[in-house]
Amino acid sequence: MKKKAIQDYYEDSLSHCYGCGTNNPHGHQIKSYLEGDETIARYKPDEKYSAGTPDHVYGGMVASLLDCHGTASAAAFACQAENTSMEESQKPVRFVTASLKVDFKNPTPMGVELEMKGQLRSISGRKVWVDMSLTANGVVCATAEILAIRLKE
Amino acid sequence: MKKKAIQDYYEDSLSHCYGCGTNNPHGHQIKSYLEGDETIARYKPDEKYSAGTPDHVYGGMVASLLDCHGTASAAAFACQAENTSMEESQKPVRFVTASLKVDFKNPTPMGVELEMKGQLRSISGRKVWVDMSLTANGVVCATAEILAIRLKE
Numbered sequence: 001m002k003k004k005a006i007q008d009y010y011e012d013s014l015s016h017c018y019g020c021g022t023n024n025p026h027g028h029q030i031k032s033y034l035e036g037d038e039t040i041a042r043y044k045p046d047e048k049y050s051a052g053t054p055d056h057v058y059g060g061m062v063a064s065l066l067d068c069h070g071t072a073s074a075a076a077f078a079c080q081a082e083n084t085s086m087e088e089s090q091k092p093v094r095f096v097t098a099s100l101k102v103d104f105k106n107p108t109p110m111g112v113e114l115e116m117k118g119q120l121r122s123i124s125g126r127k128v129w130v131d132m133s134l135t136a137n138g139v140v141c142a143t144a145e146i147l148a149i150r151l152k153e
Numbered sequence: 154m155k156k157k158a159i160q161d162y163y164e165d166s167l168s169h170c171y172g173c174g175t176n177n178p179h180g181h182q183i184k185s186y187l188e189g190d191e192t193i194a195r196y197k198p199d200e201k202y203s204a205g206t207p208d209h210v211y212g213g214m215v216a217s218l219l220d221c222h223g224t225a226s227a228a229a230f231a232c233q234a235e236n237t238s239m240e241e242s243q244k245p246v247r248f249v250t251a252s253l254k255v256d257f258k259n260p261t262p263m264g265v266e267l268e269m270k271g272q273l274r275s276i277s278g279r280k281v282w283v284d285m286s287l288t289a290n291g292v293v294c295a296t297a298e299i300l301a302i303r304l305k306e
Contacts, residue, residue: 014205019213026201027211048179052167052247059250060172060217067212094205097212101254 005031006039006072009086014094014151019068030065032072032116034080039073039118039130041065047110057108062142065116066102066132070146071095073118074128078150081123095128095148108134108141126150158184159192159225162239167247167304172221183218185225185269187233192226192271192283194218200263210261215295218269219255219285223299224248226271227281231303234276248281248301261287261294279303 007020007030018027032041043065051058074095079085086093108114114136121129126149134142160173160183171180185194196218204211227248232238239246261267267289274282285297 010205016203016207017205018202018211021203021205024201024203048177049171050169050174050177052163052170052174052249054169058171058217059220059253060213063216063220063253063255064211064213067216096205097255097257099254099256100212100216101252102216102250103252104250 003033004087005033006076006086007031010094011092017068019064020072028064030068032069032076034076037119039069039076041069041072041116042113043116044113045110050110051107055110057110057114059104062104062108062134063100063102065114066134066142066144067097067100067146069116069118070100070130070132070144071097071148073120073130073132074146074148074150077120077130078123078128091153094151096151097146098149099147100144102142102144104142106139106141109136112136114141121145156186157240158186159229159239160184163247164245170221172217173225181217183221185222185229187229190272192222192229194222194225194269195266196269197266198263203263204260208263210263210267212257215257215261215287216253216255218267219287219295219297220250220253220299222269222271223253223283223285223297224250224301226273226283226285227299227301227303230273230283231276231281244306247304249304250299251280251302252300253297255295255297257295259292259294262289265289267294274298
């Protein structure tokens, strides 16, 4: 059976995001997974999402991928900190972005599967801070940090 | 005659950005203008760019709009600091993003024209820092700061 992604556990009513919503047929529907103590997502953008030059991915896409991967990571890490999981949690777990900072280190190449990774920095109540990277062919194109806030039920 | 936007002065070879490229028919083609000492852009996202809920705009779009408006603002402010303009500059002026930080203050409503504004914080050589806001119906949905770097010729 195919492993379910973090986003697959979001409530239906909160799954319309263009970046990662399973209920948005037009969007990227990126899928993030918890693997040990880090999160990972892979995505190859369509060519239309080009930067100033056609051979690179535009910054907005890079930010979008890291934003959606960041909130998913926060959800998974919050569950992990409570010794549960997205699957086993008795309550819906959904985070939104309070702050996102992206540092663009190298141009992001087009036509390549991008890899986003996340690591937990800290948790305080409903706030979760996650550090991330986006790499292409093993080269770090961007790093990012997100402060995500858990939605109240 | 219709006023030309900052992006209309980008070189053709650097105008493929999904966010603001005049040569990208699939993208947003946002248009930024210098008005006095600030920059302004207005854009109404298509409904497909929804957040977790359909009545809000997803964070990636907010970041994208601020990213493209930020690099455009940097270009206009750099010209202004040299007592020239995008139109009159003897050299092509194009900035790329080194760092973008977005603080999400309120959910961004769908179906509303969003207004992005930029103000120059400082200039040092090829580096320009710009402070921005994104408002909807007069409510600040996000603030942002960008460090943009001028491309060498």
